[in-house]
Amino acid sequence: MKEFDLISNHFSKGGFQRKDVLIGIGDDAAVTRVPSGQCLVTTTDTMVEGVHFLAGTQPEAIAHKLVAVNLSDLSAMGAEPAWVSLSLSLPQIDPAWIKAFSEKLHSLSEYFSFQLIGGDTVQGPLSITLTAQGFIPEDNQITRAGAQAGDWIMVTGCLGDAGVGLDILKGLRQVENLEQASYLKNRHWYPTPRVLAGTTMRRIASSCIDLSDGLVQDIQHITAASQVGVLIHLDKLPISEALGENVDNLLDAITYAATAGDDYELLFTVPEEQRVNIETALSSYDIPVTCIGQVTGAVGKVDLRIDEKPFKFSASAKGFEHFS
Amino acid sequence: MKEFDLISNHFSKGGFQRKDVLIGIGDDAAVTRVPSGQCLVTTTDTMVEGVHFLAGTQPEAIAHKLVAVNLSDLSAMGAEPAWVSLSLSLPQIDPAWIKAFSEKLHSLSEYFSFQLIGGDTVQGPLSITLTAQGFIPEDNQITRAGAQAGDWIMVTGCLGDAGVGLDILKGLRQVENLEQASYLKNRHWYPTPRVLAGTTMRRIASSCIDLSDGLVQDIQHITAASQVGVLIHLDKLPISEALGENVDNLLDAITYAATAGDDYELLFTVPEEQRVNIETALSSYDIPVTCIGQVTGAVGKVDLRIDEKPFKFSASAKGFEHFS
Numbered sequence: 209m210k211e212f213d214l215i216s217n218h219f220s221k222g223g224f225q226r227k228d229v230l231i232g233i234g235d236d237a238a239v240t241r242v243p244s245g246q247c248l249v250t251t252t253d254t255m256v257e258g259v260h261f262l263a264g265t266q267p268e269a270i271a272h273k274l275v276a277v278n279l280s281d282l283s284a285m286g287a288e289p290a291w292v293s294l295s296l297s298l299p300q301i302d303p304a305w306i307k308a309f310s311e312k313l314h315s316l317s318e319y320f321s322f323q324l325i326g327g328d329t330v331q332g333p334l335s336i337t338l339t340a341q342g343f344i345p346e347d348n349q350i351t352r353a354g355a356q357a358g359d360w361i362m363v364t365g366c367l368g369d370a371g372v373g374l375d376i377l378k379g380l381r382q383v384e385n386l387e388q389a390s391y392l393k394n395r396h397w398y399p400t401p402r403v404l405a406g407t408t409m410r411r412i413a414s415s416c417i418d419l420s421d422g423l424v425q426d427i428q429h430i431t432a433a434s435q436v437g438v439l440i441h442l443d444k445l446p447i448s449e450a451l452g453e454n455v456d457n458l459l460d461a462i463t464y465a466a467t468a469g470d471d472y473e474l475l476f477t478v479p480e481e482q483r484v485n486i487e488t489a490l491s492s493y494d495i496p497v498t499c500i501g502q503v504t505g506a507v508g509k510v511d512l513r514i515d516e517k518p519f520k521f522s523a524s525a526k527g528f529e530h531f532s
Numbered sequence: 533m534k535e536f537d538l539i540s541n542h543f544s545k546g547g548f549q550r551k552d553v554l555i556g557i558g559d560d561a562a563v564t565r566v567p568s569g570q571c572l573v574t575t576t577d578t579m580v581e582g583v584h585f586l587a588g589t590q591p592e593a594i595a596h597k598l599v600a601v602n603l604s605d606l607s608a609m610g611a612e613p614a615w616v617s618l619s620l621s622l623p624q625i626d627p628a629w630i631k632a633f634s635e636k637l638h639s640l641s642e643y644f645s646f647q648l649i650g651g652d653t654v655q656g657p658l659s660i661t662l663t664a665q666g667f668i669p670e671d672n673q674i675t676r677a678g679a680q681a682g683d684w685i686m687v688t689g690c691l692g693d694a695g696v697g698l699d700i701l702k703g704l705r706q707v708e709n710l711e712q713a714s715y716l717k718n719r720h721w722y723p724t725p726r727v728l729a730g731t732t733m734r735r736i737a738s739s740c741i742d743l744s745d746g747l748v749q750d751i752q753h754i755t756a757a758s759q760v761g762v763l764i765h766l767d768k769l770p771i772s773e774a775l776g777e778n779v780d781n782l783l784d785a786i787t788y789a790a791t792a793g794d795d796y797e798l799l800f801t802v803p804e805e806q807r808v809n810i811e812t813a814l815s816s817y818d819i820p821v822t823c824i825g826q827v828t829g830a831v832g833k834v835d836l837r838i839d840e841k842p843f844k845f846s847a848s849a850k851g852f853e854h855f856s
Contacts, residue, residue, distance in 0.1 A: 230571060230673070231609075231673065231675060234676075234757070235609065235675050235676050235677075235757070236575065236605040236606075236608035236609050236676070236740075236741060236742055237573045237574060237575035237605045237606055237608070237609045237611065237666075238573065238574045238575070239571050239572070239573050239609065239668065239673045240571065240572045240573075240574065241571050241572070241670075242566045242572055244568065247554060247563050247564065247565050248563070248564045248565070248566055248572065248665075249561045249562065249563050249564075250561060250562045250564065250615070250617060250649060250650060250663075250665070251560065251561035251562070251617075251650060252617040252618075252619050252650060252651045252652050252661075252663060253619075253652050254619040254621060254652045254654045254656075254661065255654075256621055256654055256655070256656030256657075258656075259654060259655055259656055260654070280560075281560040281561045282560075282561055284560035284561070285555075285559065285560050285561045285563065287561065291574070293574060293575075293576040293663055294576075295576050295577075295578040295619075295661045297578060297580055297659055325574060326574060326575060326576060327576045328576050328577050328578045328661070330578045330579075330580055330583060330584070331580070331583055332578075332580035332582075332583055332657065332659055333580075333656065333657040333659070335621055335656055335657070335659055337576075337578065337619045337652070337661040339574075339576060339617055339663040341572075341574070342561075344563065346565075349554070349555065349563045351555060351559050352558075352559050352560070353559075416560075417560060418560055433558070433559070
């Protein structure tokens, strides 16, 4: 089978079709139209077999996670997704794999209203790169640089589930309750990009980041960019029942929640006067949100507390770092 | 060395800075502004070691070719480059490699006035994906679908050099003249994206494609999209002195020029009444252009001629196909 047949068979047909795509897959490049008054938001993420997902991971889970990771980045800026470009490096052509992968991508494009506009398919080790593009109204972007001393630190959803899920998949942890085991594994395979939360917090949140490498590590991007410090009450981190019931103790749960990463929840800061607004707005969409601390003036300081007492993680519990 | 240091050290500083980039590298996503009245043009290409470039290829050549391949796609639509996102998968961190690669990327960004706005750096097999974004005024894009019977078929530059260059590098061909050998290898390593040619042929060319897989294969995308046929005079293909003097005979030269690929010249069609316009415009920029044939009404037919006689390549001379 030729590269071109592969692409045209599985990717060029199907999925969500947008009116702002003038030329999609099938020419030298895609031509699209950004609405007047909107800025373009662009992000790229790569996932490599054995590094970002275990060998043998289902193509549906790979497609989902790749999309989720990218849409999560757009959401952290407050942007809504519009178009994606896919680069697929495959060791060989496995029609069943490609069918499952492309169908999942198409169904996600329907759900999130984005269109696949192009990409590349090459022979190589299993590795996938997605570039996602979206819109945000002029001057509405939420950066990492706007946090101010006194702002509340909030987080969507629950933290740590994906980390436990990965440990279950690696055989490092046993979870007897099958329903909970399944929930935790699915939180690793199928994270939820917080698209609606991101657009909701435009002009409300003072800064935002998505949690990919673990809260303790990721929040340092906010302290650095905003030139602030943070006080985090680790005992307030939102922990699911499935996580809490299947670890050894509360400290274990907190360690997953604070350091394991891969949750793709949004961590954001909000001024006191906006806190009720954002809580009300998110709860009207059934998006859980928890206040976990406060921004301080101690530039660069990440002050972690449990029951108000200072706490330090051991070196081995640091967030995920490539090449470390 | 941590992923973040790697990125910030080498990629976030330096290179061309554009005023339409509101947020570049260093946040969850980039925020950019597409000028009013312009459409966005997006393309993605991936290069894998051992597939798209030989193991041991200099980082400067990899960076150049990756940029050239992407800008070539933008040029084939008539677009001007604006921003690129880079995904770099590296087996290990080699500071000298990264320095050389990033410096080349920055120097290309200065030359072509694009800005690196983001990307991803992961551990994995050597593989690089670039997504390039550019602009084209509304309704100015040149697609593969506009060729009409009677239009002239033109091509920029010379064809086949990159193919011979690759064969020299693989040890399949000896070229004694060192200057010519160097020229041919550099045509493989450092192809010239025809950015100025692309923008020049807006509203003049009826269709356009860049030659990556070889003329005979690539032109079939135009015959399919435009629902036309083509008559190609293979003896008119533009062949460099270095190519002509270092192959066994004219047929050998023609075979490289028509099938070897990787030239990244633009092949375009132009109506009779526009032919002088495009020839004058391109020659004023010192861009060589050659008429190699004519569009016909025989839908799907690629009529190849040498000295007016029908000609067929042997099956082994077909253009480069992944997975074939």
